[in-house]
Amino acid sequence: xxxxxxxxxxxxxxxxxxxxxxxxxxxxxxxxxxxxxxxxxxxxxxxxxxxxxxxxxxxxxxxxxxxxxxxxxxxxxxxxxxxxxxxxxxxxxxxxxxxxxxxxxxxxxxxxxxxxxxxxxxxxxxxxxxxxxxxxxxxxxxxxxxxxxxxxxxxxxxxxxxxxxxxxxxxxxxxxxxxxxxxxxxxxxxxxxxxxxxxxxxxxxxxxxxxxxxxxxxxxxxxxxxxxxxxxxxxxxxxxxxxxxxxxxxxxxxxxxxxxxxxxxxxxxxxxxxxxxxxxxxxxxxxxxxxxxxxxxxxxxxxxxxxxxxxxxxx
Amino acid sequence: xxxxxxxxxxxxxxxxxxxxxxxxxxxxxxxxxxxxxxxxxxxxxxxxxxxxxxxxxxxxxxxxxxxxxxxxxxxxxxxxxxxxxxxxxxxxxxxxxxxxxxxxxxxxxxxxxxxxxxxxxxxxxxxxxxxxxxxxxxxxxxxxxxxxxxxxxxxxxxxxxxxxxxxxxxxxxxxxxxxxxxxxxxxxxxxxxxxxxxxxxxxxxxxxxxxxxxxxxxxxxxxxxxxxxxxxxxxxxxxxxxxxxxxxxxxxxxxxxxxxxxxxxxxxxxxxxx
Numbered sequence: 001x002x003x004x005x006x007x008x009x010x011x012x013x014x015x016x017x018x019x020x021x022x023x024x025x026x027x028x029x030x031x032x033x034x035x036x037x038x039x040x041x042x043x044x045x046x047x048x049x050x051x052x053x054x055x056x057x058x059x060x061x062x063x064x065x066x067x068x069x070x071x072x073x074x075x076x077x078x079x080x081x082x083x084x085x086x087x088x089x090x091x092x093x094x095x096x097x098x099x100x101x102x103x104x105x106x107x108x109x110x111x112x113x114x115x116x117x118x119x120x121x122x123x124x125x126x127x128x129x130x131x132x133x134x135x136x137x138x139x140x141x142x143x144x145x146x147x148x149x150x151x152x153x154x155x156x157x158x159x160x161x162x163x164x165x166x167x168x169x170x171x172x173x174x175x176x177x178x179x180x181x182x183x184x185x186x187x188x189x190x191x192x193x194x195x196x197x198x199x200x201x202x203x204x205x206x207x208x209x210x211x212x213x214x215x216x217x218x219x220x221x222x223x224x225x226x227x228x229x230x231x232x233x234x235x236x237x238x239x240x241x242x243x244x245x246x247x248x249x250x251x252x253x254x255x256x257x258x259x260x261x262x263x264x265x266x267x268x269x270x271x272x273x274x275x276x277x278x279x280x281x282x283x284x285x286x287x288x289x290x291x292x293x294x295x296x297x298x299x300x301x302x303x304x305x306x307x308x309x310x311x312x313x314x315x
Numbered sequence: 316x317x318x319x320x321x322x323x324x325x326x327x328x329x330x331x332x333x334x335x336x337x338x339x340x341x342x343x344x345x346x347x348x349x350x351x352x353x354x355x356x357x358x359x360x361x362x363x364x365x366x367x368x369x370x371x372x373x374x375x376x377x378x379x380x381x382x383x384x385x386x387x388x389x390x391x392x393x394x395x396x397x398x399x400x401x402x403x404x405x406x407x408x409x410x411x412x413x414x415x416x417x418x419x420x421x422x423x424x425x426x427x428x429x430x431x432x433x434x435x436x437x438x439x440x441x442x443x444x445x446x447x448x449x450x451x452x453x454x455x456x457x458x459x460x461x462x463x464x465x466x467x468x469x470x471x472x473x474x475x476x477x478x479x480x481x482x483x484x485x486x487x488x489x490x491x492x493x494x495x496x497x498x499x500x501x502x503x504x505x506x507x508x509x510x511x512x513x514x515x516x517x518x519x520x521x522x523x524x525x526x527x528x529x530x531x532x533x534x535x536x537x538x539x540x541x542x543x544x545x546x547x548x549x550x551x552x553x554x555x556x557x558x559x560x561x562x563x564x565x566x567x568x569x570x571x572x573x574x575x576x577x578x579x580x581x582x583x584x585x586x587x588x589x
Contacts, residue, residue, distance in 0.1 A: 128332045137565065141523065145546060155357055157345060295430075295436075
């Protein structure tokens with residue numbers, strides 16, 4: 001693999017040199033027009049809908065804004081100071097981190113459990129594999145409807161089971177603590193299909209010879225799992241974890257449909273708060289500041305992912 | 316793992332598999348089952364009924380815009396996917412095969428956009444769309460997503476694997492960039508293009524926040540926000556009809572998923588490794 005790459009880049013270099021020598025600057029001038037043609041559309045779209053809005057958002061976070069979202073008074077870092085001294089926002093931040101942590105850990109652990117058990121060669125395993133990947137076909141609003149019904153206090157399944165077991169009945173979505181529990185369960189369920197698929201694929205690509213050698217050496221199953229399986233699939237495991245984590249930071253749909261940030265803002269996560277502050281309360285400056293904070297958090301995790309992928313690609 | 320399992324081990328595996336399946340499948344089964352029950356029975360707390368029928372489906376199709384929502388989503392997702400395939404592959408081509416000043420800088424810029432969540436940019440984007448008078452149209456849900464930095468990056472990784480000899484040979488033959496792009500690059504990258512297509516389609520289909528902010532009528536509302544609308548409108552908790560609507564939405568995607576699973580699985584893994 002590495003050799004092929006080297007060979008390719010070498011011939012590429014030679015080719016580059018040859019074309020420079022023989023045609024001189026022409027090729028670059030020639031390519032420039034093509035570059036405009038090939039890159040133009042994407043560059044235009046990204047400029048208008050990604051670069052400009054990001055700069056505008058940062059810009060607006062230094063101002064106060066009127067009800068139309070127009071900047072009025074320059075206030076420097078005051079919005080940031082206000083934000084990080086607001087207990088409401090800090091609570092949102094804390095809730096988001098708790099949510100992200102539980103969602104990521106549960107998704108990866110359960111996803112790995114699904115992938116591992118679905119790897120065994122048993123009769124009818126195809127059914128289980130299909131079943132495990134099925135939530136991948138579920139969109140956010142469908143998932144919300146399914147779980148709204150399950151957590152419904154009067155007709156939902158969870159309370160029915162609780163009644164049957166003589167446990168106290170809970171108003172799942174309107175009781176602080178339990179509401180967070182409910183959206184974590186729903187999110188994990190929704191994530192599992194995708195996570196299962198990529199982890200299952202990774203498990204399939206671990207060379208069988210490794211397990212055979214381990215078996216001949218008389219190594220226990222447990223030891224095999226932690227010392228062969230986990231290290232071998234760790235790149236995919238990491239990829240899945242960070243994708244799940246970034247997605248969890250951006251959660252909006254389930255919260256909007258299931259709890260609307262309540263009760264008492266206990267499930268009012270970062271993106272939902274941006275939506276509320278901008279589009280319900282009309283405080284665009286505050287919402288912009290919150291957007292910048294969110295962008296920084298996600299940028300950090302994406303950078304970690306890039307660094308990691310880079311390492312892998314060069315390897 | 317070809318090893319022979321003992322009977323006890325096999326049984327314990329089946330138990331774990333079944334327990335996990337119950338967690339995964341219960342929401343589907345319950346949703347599907349209640350979509351056949353009269354709402355009166357569901358509301359009384361009973362999950363069993365002697366009146367199993369398709370009434371909820373008939374109701375949903377007659378009294379809600381659920382079919383319209385589905386069609387809207389289909390139009391939006393197909394358009395988005397088609398344009399992303401074209402524009403992402405074009406920009407990826409530029410980054411691999413064209414030599415021009417500022418190429419590395421521009422590529423860095425593309426990579427940087429992958430770090431910026433769209434959720435953090437909705438406020439200016441909403442203002443832009445209002446100024447362009449595009450609120451409440453199909454365009455508002457397609458135009459911002461005509462291209463993607465992620466798609467460009469993914470295809471670039473794949474294009475880089477095209478043997479340099481191929482490009483040299485075509486240069487010798489005097490093949491233009493456009494010809495090389497359409498006749499060599501795109502056919503070569505078929506699988507990656509397919510992966511990107513499924514990824515773009517799914518992301519577009521699952522859009523929630525942006526359409527919720529920018530569409531106000533059933534004429535353009537995509538399916539996610541359509542369901543949201545139904546669920547919040549049904550103050551009487553017409554569970555049967557809501558579940559039927561959810562089933563109408565989820566059944567086609569499940570069928571597509573099961574049919575396309577083989578190719579999709581390998582595609583995702585390819586994407587994950589790159």
